[in-house]
Amino acid sequence: MSSLYKQVLCSALVGALAAGQAHAALTLSDAFDGGWADLSHPASARGWVFDVLTMPNGNKTLYLSGYLYDGEGNPIWVTASPLLGEFEFGASADLFMLEGGTFNGPGTETPVQSRFGSIEVEFASCTEGTVSVTPDAATGFAPMSWTINPLQNVVTAEVSGCAYKAEFTGCPAGTSAGTLPRSCVLTGAITRDITLTNNITWQLEGLVTVGGDNANSATVTIDPGTLITGSGDSADYLYVNPGSKVYANGTPYAPIVFTSPRDGHLGQTPAPGDWGGIVLSGNAPDNKCPAAPFDCRSEFNPDLRYGGDDANDSSGSLRYVQSRYAGFVFTEGREVNAFTFQAVGNGTVLDHLQSFRGKDDGFEWFGGTVNAKNLVSYEGGDDAFDWDEGWSGKVQFAYAKWAPESLALGNDNGFEASNQADNHDATPRSTPGWSNVTLIGNGSGGGNGLHLKEGTGGHLGNIVVSGFNKDGKACLLVDHAATGAIVGTALTLDHAWLDCSTNVADGSNGTAGRAQALFDGGDGNGSGNAQLDGFLPNAGSPLRNGGLVTDDAFFTPAPYIGAFRDSNDDWTAGWTHGIVR
Known part of the structure; x- marks a missing residue:
């Protein structure tokens, strides 16, 4: 990074910050860093440089800079630094013009900053975004906008660490639009194999079951980086029935996140118990129902059965998954844990899981034989x-x-x-x-x-x-x-x-x-x-x-x-x- 660019980033901090505008299924990270340009006009040099800084609470500052040209062809360096919530993919901010220094080497003087107008930035995927600039009238510039793409091919470059390679195009059949931008609602029973893609924020509404009790079995596959929230006004939780499976395989750079609909959005405060949790139920042994018909019942919902005699039973896999602000309280003593495993067999994989600020337990096992590695229970409300x-x-x-x-x-x-x-x-x-x-x-x-x-x-x-x-x-x-x-x-x-x-x-x-x-x-x-x-x-x-x-x-x-x-x-x-x- 050049000395001038560092100066620009530092200078941009003193500008006014604006809140992010959208909350959806794309999480910005340093995978979006670097040069982006309007590649449909490669000779026009309509480019921007982005640098995403993630703060400890998950919020982001998007440092950006770009060149504009006046009527005489002189370059003007403009910068902004909008603040976004963790799951926000677009923001607006004041745009500033930097004067001083040089454009062809290290700066020898501190750039002077003045307001140029406003800017809106929105990312649709790892490979496409839009930038719109509305100059102040005094600048003499007309409004302008670009569709931009990264200068490196992040679709094929593994080192990019970017999981969001498809754009949101609408809710699939059997779902409806949710309350958040780019969101779709899941409710009731899932009785066929489906994939929850990471270009959609999936909202659970009430009890969402996968398959029936060893009947109408289904498999739910969840893409790395997918965001799944509750609806915010009911006991929302995901329940995988015996005989069905979930494959939620995140990655170190794109974990799968289950959380409150208020999480990761500027101006809103999530709280423990904002939604239910993740429940896997299987056919492994349980000493509360050790013999047929293996009729163990969930303590939070007695309509839901689990238990069996297959120690090697599989409910799928959870890898690199977070469960935040879980633990919805049905009645006193009837809460859903962040992660609940009911008679889950050792054919199931549990690896790199985090519970964060759940109202009830972080992890609870009711019978079963399932193993696990790399578990984190952080600032929970119970055990x-x-x-x-x-x-x-x-x-x-x-x-x-x-x-x-x-x-x-x-x-x-x-x-x-x-x-x-x-x-x-x-x-x-x-x-x-x-x-x-x-x-x-x-x-x-x-x-x-x-x-x-x-x-x-x-x-x-x-x-x-x-x-x-x-x-x-x-x-x-x-x-x-x-x-x-x-x-x-x-x-x-x-x-x-x-x-x-x-x-x-x-x-x-x-x-x-x-x-x-x-x-x-x-x-x-x-x-x-x-x-x-x-x-x-x-x-x-x-x-x-x-x-x-x-x-x-x-x-x-x-x-x-x-x-x-x-x-x-x-x-x-x-x-x-x-x-x-």
């Missing part, structure tokens, strides 16, 4: 990771962080781990395997780090728990006699590090000393200052070399405690939202 009804999957690399009490978002346990509320010794018993987990409380509120209760088993290793310091709470709590009875056998904890005001505590009903026994009985357990910089271990942290490598092929060798190896191992970067680093 980060919750399981019951005999879940026996595996998870590696999981991170949870609670919001400060001042935000009043609510918070509870890191793990809320149960076998079954009605029968603590029901079989198959919950026995998940967890490795490389970082749980960070907010220091003053919330619940326990690891709340192990109601007969849960499990093999928990390479876990750091820190900052669960509320009076009466602890890093580790063992609750109920059925849980205490299996300490050291079906329930183990090793290579764990506890860093709370109270590290271990007993619960109720005959668990005296069992939390301490669980901690003392595991290899490599320790306590004290975890030496974290935010959520990453610093150079002197005891976590960096205190882990264990298991011989289970599912687990990637990671001989350290916690989800992150060191300060250079932030695998949350790039595909998540709102994480403070």
Whole structure:
């Protein structure tokens, strides 16, 4: 970047900013950076240079500059810097003329800025946009507009990282126009295979089911970078029935986002519970309905059934998916989690998933055998990771962080781990395997780090728990006699590090000393200052070399405690939202 161009970008910051004008199915990123021009007139030099800056909250500043020519053929350099919401694809702003410096080398003086008029910019895809300039009357210029295309072929260039290669042309058959620009509504039952493309913002209206209960099965495929919102006025959630599938495979540079319709739009404020969540239901074992007819029922909607005897069942795959502001409350105690897995089998792939500011749990498993890697539960209103009804999957690399009490978002346990509320010794018993987990409380509120209760088993290793310091709470709590009875056998904890005001505590009903026994009985357990910089271990942290490598092929060798190896191992970067680093 030339010195003059840098000066132009800095100068443009002092100009008035205008709000973005549209909220739709295209997310600007640095993939749109560079030169764009009216390629239908290659000799006219009608070009613009864009530079997209993404802020921590997802909003964007679009720095732009271009050349215009006066009646005598002299170049005029104009600049603007509109502000856009995260999901806005068009904006208007004041346009400024820069005078001073030179056009053929580094500037030797600071350019002087004066208003030229206004500009509107809108992108239709990775490969097409429009620019309209309305000059002020005093300039003597007439209004002008261009259709522009990037100078590099971003359709074929993988390095571009741009997923939005088709333009919005209207809503497909069976859908209707939504309340947001370029949006289409999904409602009722999906009983045929469909693809949710990323040139459309898809709005869920009420309960949207995929297939029937092992009948009229359907597959929903979701493109990378697709935006899916609620409608904003009902219990909107996506429910994949047993026998049907969803393939939501985002990428690190184009995650799939489920969120509030108010998210990513300047002037609007999303809130936890603005929509429901994502629910996968399958035919895997569940100890609440261990035999035919396998009639387990969703706690938030008893009309919806799940459960079976196929441990290898597949509900599809979720990769690089965010679920923000979920957790719609039907009635007290009946909320949808950001991610809910009901009797989901281990043929399903769960990889790189984030829950952000959900009103209920970040992730909850009701039975099933499904495994997962790289999970993030951030600033949720209830538990980060919750399981019951005999879940026996595996998870590696999981991170949870609670919001400060001042935000009043609510918070509870890191793990809320149960076998079954009605029968603590029901079989198959919950026995998940967890490795490389970082749980960070907010220091003053919330619940326990690891709340192990109601007969849960499990093999928990390479876990750091820190900052669960509320009076009466602890890093580790063992609750109920059925849980205490299996300490050291079906329930183990090793290579764990506890860093709370109270590290271990007993619960109720005959668990005296069992939390301490669980901690003392595991290899490599320790306590004290975890030496974290935010959520990453610093150079002197005891976590960096205190882990264990298991011989289970599912687990990637990671001989350290916690989800992150060191300060250079932030695998949350790039595909998540709102994480403070």
